[in-house]
Amino acid sequence: GSDTKKSDAKVLRIGTNADFAPFEFQDVDGKEYVGFDMDLARAIAKEMGYQADIQNVNFDGLIPALEAGNIDMIISGMTVTEERKQKVAFSKPYYQSGLTFVVRNDNDTIKSFKDLEGKTIAVQIGTTGANKAREIKDATVKEFNSSADTFLELKAGGVDAVVNDRPVNDYFLAQGGTKDAKTFPEILTAEDYGIAISKKNPELAKQIDEALEKLQANGEYDKIFEKWFGK
Ligand code: ARG
Structure with a gap:
């Protein structure tokens, strides 16, 4: 499931967990990785003169894969947190x-x-x-490998609620989830998404920030944003 490689171009190995619509998921045939992050990652790679090679990894395996040098960057709706900053470097935030x-x-x-x-x-x-849910008094937290599984469990009656990122919850409901479920406007925590890069690769981190800035200045970022979230 990785993108076809053109000859010659340097390859940027991009890790994601493709179960987080509308940021990263597989299209209906399961052939291609699609979503806001995927379009943004491909645009960044192109801007830097790289061929994007997208690799699908469990969410909790992404930082270890980066630390092991198996991927060059993570884009996965990943929130910039102090805890993660101990291990990896983050680009400038690209989504609130x-x-x-x-x-x-x-x-x-x-x-x-x-x-x-x-x-x-x-x-x-x-x-x-998952961290937020564990802070809730007397709550029982059931952990799943994918967001899709959390919604299935809710529908099946195995849990009372799902705690997840607002745009992912909203997308799930907009895609037919309102038959079974509803959400509320209360935001439990505000978070920023960033692209994670190895601390050993400050040059790549700089290039990614520059590419992001360029895409924000030339309207490409806005185009991708509107494609997935509307105006
Ligand atoms: N923003 C949340 C976090 O950083 C959830 C991200 C989950 N992303 C995914 N592709 N499954 O922990």
């Missing part, structure tokens, strides 16, 4: 996000973050949502 929660339509008792106390919550392993 935050956490929200989703419950089933038939749930009339959970309306605010506070109401999640004592409840059972599904999260994706290794995410900021």
Whole structure:
């Protein structure tokens, strides 16, 4: 499942966890990686004169893969956190996000973050949502390998709520999820997404920031943004 390589071009190995629509997911045939991050990563690679080679990795395996030198960068809706900054370098933030929660339509008792106390919550392993859920008093946290699985578990009645990134929750609902589930506007935490690069590769980090700035200045970033999020 990686992009076809043109001859000659240097290859940029891009790690992602392609289960996080609309940022990174597989198209209907499962042949191509699509989404906001995927378009942005390809534009950045092109800008830097690289061929993009996208590799799909479990979310909690991304930083280890970067540290092991198996990939050159991570773009995966990854929140810039102090904890992660101990291990990796981040580009300038490229997307403002935050956490929200989703419950089933038939749930009339959970309306605010506070109401999640004592409840059972599904999260994706290794995410900021998982950390946040664990802070909730008396909550039981069930961890899943993918975001899709957290929504399935909610629908199946195995959990009371899903805690995940707002744009991902909103996209899930917009894509038919409203049959079964609903969300609330309350933002549990504001978060910024950044591209992660090895601390051993400051030159690449600089190039990525420059490419990002260029794409923001020339309108390419806005085009990609509108494609996935509207105006
Ligand atoms: N923003 C959250 C975090 O950094 C969730 C990211 C999950 N990304 C993914 N591609 N599954 O922890």
